[in-house]
């Protein structure tokens with residue numbers, strides 16, 4: 001479904017994304033993980049057209065979409081969410097979601113009806129007439145997912161939808177993401193909450209300093225010394241193993 005080859009982005013002297021290759025099959029939930037500043041969000045921005053790569057290519061559903069505008073990529077069926085949610089203040093939850101629905105629906109009533117349906121799916125059905133600016137952090141995160149979902153994506157890129165949520169809110173949002181997958185939407189997520197990565201994803205890639213350093217099941221990656229080193233620093237995997245041996 002998605003083939004990324006040699007994807008590279010430099011910001012001045014910093015190579016934020018460095019020769020990344022990804023192959024994502026249709027169906028399921030995958031994750032892109034890695035420490036702060038690893039280049040995850042930049043990868044999403046490159047894949048969805050918000051940044052132009054310095055090198056490399058992106059193919060989606062068999063078409064080369066490298067350097068295409070975000071709107072065209074979204075129309076083709078791939079959308080991303082943003083870490084910092086900025087609802088259109090002064091507009092209701094329904095109207096905010098309808099903005100996404102207008103991607104395929106020109107008719108206002110149809111877009112509003114679609115918004116209502118999507119709001120139910122993400123658990124915002126009881127807040128349709130609220131001003132979007134009044135939503136809690138957890139509500140705003142759901143709104144962000146809803147706006148993306150209203151565009152009827154085939155591939156949904158979720159950027160840290162659990163960030164800022166408490167454990168109970170995380171527990172509540174996990175089934176929402178599963179339900180989206182069950183409707184046939186393929187999902188790639190960036191997530192720091194490892195519990196969520198473990199519970200949701202079948203496969204994960206680990207990015208560190210712009211480059212992919214490992215891939216596999218989340219469970220295998222959590223025990224991989226290279227991955228532990230990337231998160232916790234040099235020598236940590238050996239120290240942890242030593243600690244475990246003495247325990």
Ligand SMILES: Nc1ncnc2c1ncn2[C@@H]1O[C@H](COP(=O)(O)OP(=O)(O)OP(=O)(O)O)[C@@H](O)[C@H]1O
Nearest residue numbers: 011014015016034035036037038039040041042043
């Ligand atoms: N527009 C930009 N201009 C300059 N540097 C940037 C820009 N965007 C990102 N960077 C830098 O590129 C690197 C990768 O950033 P990115 O946000 O992609 O990482 P990340 O893995 O998503 O991090 P986090 O988990 O903290 O969100 C960082 O060093 C960041 O400071």
